[in-house]
Amino acid sequence: MKPSRRETLALLAGSAATVLAGPAQARAEPTLSEAARGAGIVFGTSIAADTLADPAQATLYRREAGIFTVDYALKFGALRPEADQFLTADADAILAFAGPIPVRGHTLAWNESRPDWLMALSTAEKRKALDRHVDETVGYYAGKLHSWDVVNEPFWPGHGLPGGFRDGPWLEAFGEGYVERAFRRTAAADPNVRLVLNEAMTERWDETGAAIRAGLLKLVDRLQDRGVRLDVVGLQGHMLPQYPYDDNGFSDFVAELATRRVDIYITELDIDDARFPRDVAARDAMVAARYRDFLSAVLVVPAVKMVITWQLADSASWYYHGELEAHPSASRLPRPLPFNDHLQPKPARDAMLAAFGSRRA
Known part of the structure; x- marks a missing residue:
């Protein structure tokens, strides 16, 4: 018998401690949410209803995100x-899944x-x-x-x-x-x-x-x-490599915004790697460097209170889905986020942890 939506959500919530058992869970370092909290900010991710249908992905999102x-x-x-x-x-299901x-x-x-x-x-x-x-x-x-x-x-x-x-x-x-x-x-x-x-x-x-x-x-x-x-x-913060960036100049703009007595959220952060090398290691290193440089500059501004990536794992990214729609047999798939399509951490995650740590210091 097919479980109800309520039963499915309960199963996902209850399995949080076991679904990702293995190397990713055994890491001694803090989660992204914990590291961000130590830097005085909130880290989160966007989430779609289809995330709830994948227990491993749902558990990853629940573990790493604070919003x-x-x-x-x-x-x-x-x-x-x-x-x-x-x-x-769909939105109701996400709220039910999110719990606290x-x-x-x-x-x-x-x-x-x-x-x-x-x-x-x-x-x-x-x-x-x-x-x-x-x-x-x-x-x-x-x-x-x-x-x-x-x-x-x-x-x-x-x-x-x-x-x-x-x-x-x-x-x-x-x-x-x-x-x-x-x-x-x-x-x-x-x-x-x-x-x-x-x-x-x-x-x-x-x-x-x-x-x-x-x-x-x-x-x-x-x-x-x-x-x-x-x-x-x-x-x-959708970073597209075909355009120029000046992270310090952008940080100055964020500081100017902050004089209006508003908080600043980075709301949809990801790195489009379409023009980076095909080699996965080289590409991941360039994506990680972009996260590190951007966040290190922006987080200098005290008014920045939140950092949210647009999804958390590559396989959930709009870039990833867009590439598969356009080229169903594509072998070079986008890698724009902190976790790969097997939900394992990438250098981008380490770069984000380092950026959060630099603000804390």
């Missing part, structure tokens, strides 16, 4: 693929999560859809989440719009005011949840990164000037 971000189950299109649907089962581990909600207002039915609405109907989505979703999870990425990726200069804003249904419905509206409604629906403005590509040291950084500073200032509660600015 979870719901990967995609709370995005608008996942919750509401049709206008009359509100599909919470806090969970972050991701994300309420993102212009890229736009099912066809939403785009077919009139402007007035889109306005009602955002209000309903925020009120209903935040209300449903009120008191259950640590924080919400209220607005995700508000900027994309490539769309050529005033202020560099990202085009999409919410910008079309409200203009730039959708950001303030989403924050105010989230705060009203759950006064105790932490409110996060989450942005991508701020670490890129090119014209695009510079435009996004400038726009983000102006947006934070505008929200605060208007009395909007903003607790955290999230900076994603």
Whole structure:
């Protein structure tokens, strides 16, 4: 007889001490969560519902992470693929699995999560859809989440719009005011949840990164000037090797953000190794060096309170799945995360431990 969801979750929780028995569990060094806590920060990972179906992966995530971000189950299109649907089962299962581990909600207002039915609405109907989505979703999870990425990726200069804003249904419905509206409604629906403005590509040291950084500073200032509660600015940290980086310059930007009296979270950290050597050892060493250099620079800023990788094991990464979708027989698979596809630690994990240790020192 097939076990129920509740029985499956109980089995996963109860097996945490035994599933990963072997070399990975026998390591004397601290977990990533323990090392981060020693440095005065929280370490976590994104997590998807399919993680729960793999007991070994579930145990790894529970062991190493001090917080979870719901990967995609709370995005608008996942919750509401049709206008009359509100599909919470996957996110509910993640919360049940997490138990005492806090969970972050991701994300309420993102212009890229736009099912066809939403785009077919009139402007007035889109306005009602955002209000309903925020009120209903935040209300449903009120008191259950640590924080919400209220607005995700508000900027994309490539769309050529005033202020560099990202085009999409919410910008079309409200203009730039959708950001303030989403924050105010989230705060009203759950006064105790932490409110996060989450942005991508701020670490890129090119014209695009510079435009996004400038726009983000102006947006934070505008929200605060208007009395909007903003607790955290999230900076994603998807490292793409085709773009230039200046870790010290980025650290200065993070310090400038911190003068706005907000906490800083690194929310979606991973390293795309697509342009690194094919040799696994050489590639892993370059990925590890990127984690070490980036985190060592960023963690100098006291306002950085959290570091979250976008998934924890290579086989769960969006890069990994994307490569297999495009090339089902690919032999060179991405290795962007601290654990490999067999859930064993890689040099990237050691680099992260070292970076956490340097902040503690």
